[in-house]
Amino acid sequence: MSMTELHKNGVYLVNGKPVPAAEAKGAAAPDEARERTMAYQILRKHDKSADPRKLRVKFDALVSHDITYVGIIQTARASGMTKFPIPYALTNCHNSLCAVGGTINEDDHAFGLSAAKKYGGIFVPANQAVIHQYAREALCGCGKMILGSDSHTRYGCYGAMGVGEGGGELAKQLLENTYDVDAPEVVLVWVEGTVPHGVGPHDVAIALVSATFQSGFVKNKIMEFAGPGIEALSMDFRIGVDVMTTETSCLSSIWITDDKVAAYYKNVGRPEAYAKMTPADGAYYDSMVSVNLSEMESMIALPFHPSKAYTIHELQKDPGRIFTEIEAECNKELGGHVALDLRRSINDKGQVAVEQGVIVGCSGGMYENISEAADILAGKSVGDGYFSLSVYPSSTPVGLAMTKDGISAALMETGTLIKPAFCGPCFGAGDTPAHNTLSIRHATRNFANREGSKPSGGQIAAVALMDARSIAATAANGGILTAATDIDYTVTPREYKYDPAIYEKRVYNGFGRPDPSVELRFGPNIADWPKMYRMDDDLLVRLCAVIRDEVTTTDELIPSGETSSYRSNPIALSEFTLSRRVPEYVGRSKAVRELEAARRNGGAPADVAEVLKKVGGDVKKTTVGSCVFAKKPGDGSAREQAASCQKVLGGWANICFEYATKRYRSNCLNWGIVPFTIDKSEPFAYTDGDWVYVPGIRQAILNGVETIPGKAVTKDGVKDITLYCKGLSPDEKLILTEGCLMNYYAAGYGK
Incomplete structure (x- = not known):
């Protein structure tokens, strides 16, 4: 059996074991039996909808x-x-x-x-x-x-x-x-086997992401973890896998709970938070992923996605070929701004030499990861060469335990830098490596410029994701890529003891005690949202960015890193929109925004009037805005600014074949950007500067019309285009037609 296997057909959990649906005699119908999953046991307790197919969830x-x-x-x-x-x-x-x-x-x-x-x-x-x-x-x-x-x-x-x-x-x-979300499918993640020495949670996570992401096997579904292999896994190991389920593009995740979960809640001082959770007998799953822990190896995910996974042994065997293939993919994605040269990391002995290691954040900065890294590095040195190693505990209680248990001191003695809890290296605001070098990180993502480089400025570095154990093994080997499974080391038994003292002294906990007399403190960079308008009867949008990459990430739509400092200033932040992918977009979109401003002031801009004349439109009842086309936009971060910046610049629609994640589509809806799709079988033949006119869009949305005819206006004439806007909830229809979520509330809805 391989590390992971995908089973596309439904299964039932019968007497604690998965059984193919075709062999489950006397089983309940799937819709009924799906309610027996842990996922639906939780969802139904939080669902306020009368329609079991359309959830309306309130969170805790x-x-x-x-x-x-x-x-x-x-x-x-x-x-x-x-x-x-x-x-x-x-x-x-x-x-x-x-x-x-x-x-x-x-x-x-x-x-x-x-x-x-x-x-x-x-x-x-x-x-x-x-x-x-x-x-x-x-x-x-x-x-x-x-x-x-x-x-x-x-x-x-x-x-x-x-x-x-x-x-x-x-x-x-x-x-x-x-x-509001459609009732999701549930995928059983069946875990068996025992983890080999030297394998860590990131190895399992990378293997899982690699198996599921490209095919969209679990996209917008809930992953439910069960099976005999879970029992032996520590809580730090479990969360190290769980947090990376985001990179599979699933909606959420849930695991069986046991004595180790109970012990965790007791350790953090909240034993009452524990409850035994398990699927009910006969639970139905729409598909299944089998995970065999015993077959797991030390893994590496190469740029620019966590799904580009290899075993470290594979890469060590043939780095030239693999790096050549990865370079070609990456350089295509970089759009000619700069060339990535991974092969420069291969030394004259044919070994891969990296220049930086980072263990950080919600995936890497866990007590157990750092403790085992210290064991691997015990008595060794990070060295005085180009390689460096930085470790960021995920919280001050973790950092305090590291100090009390001697882990911090042991790591510092090797030349490792211990830094405070911080997410910067995960999104490009910390530990930026040198140009055209390779950084290995136990972090969540390795998209382009997530390490802080600027491709548009001719600067590029690369991040490969690895487990903390193999990062430490590489550090002990002078920066030469090394799998933790290939070295001898002894794990020191240590138990994380949570101490809430720092939180008690520094965290302000005012839930249930609001004080209306307190004045909000504003700085000069904190700005209100600009005025946004209701949608008129018809819509005319100009294509200001046409991106034909297979996937467009939120990091490309609004770059991470230093731009984050402007996220409290919508107008200032909007200047960075698509700056590392289509630098011309901001200027183009602003020009269209000016046309709409002139129209709303009673004018009839010549560009708009000319286009509307060709399609028989009326300038007085046609909203004018900008539009982005991308094949599959929105992979990655949940940040709403990927959509709000488009809106601030005058955006009114996106067109794509499909949305990479529900969360990006939701962001578009909440900011009044119509999330159009088109049929994949019809190549999008239009380009920057072309127009798309959609008559009757407002009423079509309100009436729930999902197939909407439009007109594309190009230099070659007017052509028909069929647009789709499917699955809108009643609230989403109103949010779109009112222009954004704030307008929706201002109009008296949702209260």
Whole structure:
């Protein structure tokens, strides 16, 4: 049996074992038996809908970090919010570098604390914890659902279903509205075997992502983990796999719970949060992934996606061929701005030499990962060459335990740098390596420029994802790529003892105690959203970016890294939209925005009048905006700014073959961007500067019309185009036609 296998047909869980649906005699119908899964046991308790096929979910808690919470709170307060109705933790783990852009990052933090005081929230100061580790330690509970404005909101192994979405969805929860989603399919992840010595959670996670991502096997579905292999896995190991389920493009995850989960909650001082959770007998799953832990090897995911997985042994055997293939894919993605040269990392002995190692964040910065890395490096040296190693614990309690247990000292003696809790290296705001070098990281993503390089400026570096154990083995070998399974080392028995003292002294916990008298603290970079307009009867959009890559990430739509400091200023941030993929987009979109401004002021701009004349449109009842075409946009981060920036620049529609994630499509909907799709069988033949006219769009959306005829206006004439806008909920129809979520609330809806 291989490491992972996909089974596309349905299975039932009978007497604790998966049985193919065709062989499950006397089983209940799938729709009935799916209710027996852990996923649906939880979903139904949170569902406020009368239609079992259309969920309307209310969550138990919310989490955001300092890239997103200012915009969420600004949206919610503009829509009438007076207090936080459920626990809402504002963590400060992304814009923690408070020298970037002057005072603006710390101004956001001051705003966050004032908002927590005013509305009754939880404020976790900078460098105290990464967003997900705080949620694990302080908010999770068996049977709960938590919504986060970060894509890696995954707490399934703690018995809690985490969902990562854009800020608009959190604003809805703050306004006591619901999260609307079609009832999802559930995929059984059946875990068997025992983990070999030297294999860590990232090895399993990379293998799982590689098996499922490209085919979309679990896209927008819930992954439910069960099987005899789970029992022996520690909690740190489980979460190391669970947090990476985001990279499979699933909606959420849930795991069986056991004595180890109970011990975890006891350790963090909340034993009451534990409950035994298991699928009911006869539970139905739409498909299954088999995971054989015994076959797992040390893995590496090469640029620019966690799914580009190889065993380290494969890469060591033939680095020239593999790097040549990866370079070709990456350089195509980089669009000619700069050339990635991975082969320069192959030394004269044919070995792969890397120049940086980083163990960080919600996936890497766990106590057990760092402890075992220290064991591997014991008595050795990182060296005085180009290779460096940095370790970031995921929270101050983890860092405190490392200090008390001697782990920090042991690592520092090897030349390893110990740094505070921070997500920067995961999204391009910390530990940027040198140009055209290779960095190995136990982090969540390795997209282009996630390490901080700027391809448009001729700067590029590459990140490969690896487990902390193999990163430590590589460090012990002077930066020469090494699998942890190939070295001898002894694991020192250590047990993480959680100490809440730092949180008790530094975290402001004001849930249930809002104080309306508190004034929000604004800095010069914190700005309100600009005015946005209702949709008119018809729509005319100009293509301002046509991207024909197979997948377009949110990092390309709005770059991560240093741009994050401007995320509290919608207009300033919009200047970075598509800057590393289509630099001309901002200027083009602004020009279209000016045409719409002139039209709304009673004018009839010549460009618009000429196009509408060709299609018989009326300038007085036609909204004019910009549009992006991409084959499959929205893979990656949940950040709403990937959509809001388009809106700020005058965007009114996206056209694609399919959306990479539900969360990006939701972001578009919440910002009044019509999420059109077109048939994959009809190549999109249009280009930058062409127009698309959609008559009667407002009424079509309100009436639930899903196939919408339009006209493409090109230099070669007018052509018919068929657009689709499927599966809109009643609220989503109104949000689109009102122009955005804030307008929807201002019009009196959703209350």
